[in-house]
Amino acid sequence: MITQAQKDLVKATVPVLRENGVLLTTHFYKRMFVHNPELKNVFNMGNQQNGRQQTALAMAVLAYAEHIENPGVLMPVVNGIGQKHVSLDIRPEHYAIVGEHLLASISEVLGETATPEIIDAWEVAYTQLAQIMSGHETKLYRQQVEKKGGWTGWRPFVVREKIQESAEITSFHLYPTDGGAVADFIPGQFISVRLFLPELNLLQPRQYSISNAPNGLYYRISVKKEVSGNPNPDGMISNRLHNFINPGDLIDVSAPTGTFVLKNENDNPVVFISGGVGQTPLISMLEQLIKTGSKKPKTWIHGARNKDVHAFKEMIEYWADDEKAIKKHIFYSTEVQNSIANEFYTGWVELDVLGNELMTEHTDYYICGPAPFISKHYNNLVSKGISKDYIHFEEFAPQTLSLN
Incomplete structure (x- = not known):
């Protein structure tokens, strides 16, 4: 049990974490991969290379230190991280390895300011955090296996179909090799796939929205x-x-998880706002609404560079023009409008050109795309008086945005 004196010592490190958090976490990951290189097969090395994982961990450590008096307020964050961990098959024993290298990194980076008392306080604090995280993840694992067709860890799937959706985006239809059912999911969730990369001589996981x-x-x-x-x-x-995975090939897949999901318990209008491949979780949400006959008013807003790279174009046009199930607004940033059909808007996605009819109370907005895209449209909606409770978003990377 952490004492009040130890909580005070942890809180006293908050200014240092604000100043040197990324330096600390960068040192931590380097240290851990030197001493435990087998974990390179568990962690996404792309997020290591671009620095997003180090930043995300620094923000999480800082948030925990700031809320050490009441870590329960961090449960939404714990749940989000836990969902990612379950997707990557992170287990309780991994926390012991992480804790060893995190404490050593605190000592090595902070030097003389990391007194034995501070290290002891952080050891107790980390143990508490690990218990919270692994306890929550145990519940998530249990929920996975309780679903029909559910599983934990990695399950082999076969690629049955490979379909080119645009000049850049290709779809893969994945079926379990064991012939069993696959668990249902909440539209918006993702799976992890794991492939061997000869370039790195490593197994690597990557999360893709369904x-x-x-x-x-x-x-x-x-x-x-x-x-x-x-x-x-x-x-x-x-x-x-x-380039290399074709119908008949096998890949490892983890069960669906994630917190960016369709809120379908009301009849609120829905507006989907996506950039590029950010439309993938939103397509799942929209298809579910149409498939179930939802009467919600549905608006689709999407930005792509041009028609050639615009995936699912024909599907959206069918739902909008033939089925009259949705309203659509398409933006092409590098293609100039040359007809009177008003087929698309030229430029980046701009909600303001669509008028105020989309800015209504009790409308749910779903945003997915690069971080600057999300920030732009989130802040625009808030400036128009839209409550943050009705704006839902997800980054395609470790979470570094703090908008809510």
């Missing part, structure tokens, strides 16, 4: 090819799927 509504038979992921000449490991996985 881009279809639940059907009990298969999951569809829709993957953007990385066109950079020197992609990071995330891009390597996406490109390996594009």
Whole structure:
């Protein structure tokens, strides 16, 4: 049990964490991978390379130190991190390894200011945090296996179909090799896939949103090819799927999880706002609403560079024009409007050009895309008087946005 004196010592490190948190977590990851290189097969090395994982961990450690008096207020954060951990098959024994290297890093980075009393306080505090996290994750694992067709850890799936959706995005239909059912999920959730990367000589996990509504038979992921000449490991996985994975090939898959999900307990209008491949979880949500005959007013707002890279274009047009199930607004940033059909808007997604009819009370807004895209539209909605409770978003990376 952590004492009040130890809580005070942990809180006293908050200014240092604000100033040097990323330095600390960067040192921590380097140290851990030197001493426990096997964990390179567990952690997403792409997020290590771009620094997002270090930043996300620094923010989490700082938040815990700031709320050490009442860590219960962090449960939404704990749940979000726990969902990611379950997707990556993180187990309680991993916390012991992380704790050893985190405490050593605090001592090594802070030097003489990291007194034995501070290290002892952080050891007790970390033990408390590990118990909270692993306890919550145990519940999540149990919930997974209680579902029909559910499982924990990695399960082999076969690619049955590989469909090119645009010049950059390809869909993969994944079926379990054991012939069993697959667990239903809440639209918006993701799965992890795991591939061996010869370039790194490592197994690497990568999380992809499920881009279809639940059907009990298969999951569809829709993957953007990385066109950079020197992609990071995330891009390597996406490109390996594009270039080397074909129908009949096997990949490891974890069960669906995630907190960015469709809120379907009311009749509120819904507005989906996406940029590029950020539409994938929103497609799942929209398909579910249409499939179940939802009477919610539905608006689809999407931005892409041009028609060639616009995935699911025909599907959205069918739902909008033939089925009259949705209203659509499409933006192309590099394509100029050259007809009077008003088929699309030229430029980046701008909600203001659509008028105020979308800015209504009790409308649920779902935003997905790069972090700057999310921030722009989140802040725009808030400035128009939309309550933060009705704005839902997800980054395609370790969470570094603090908008709510």
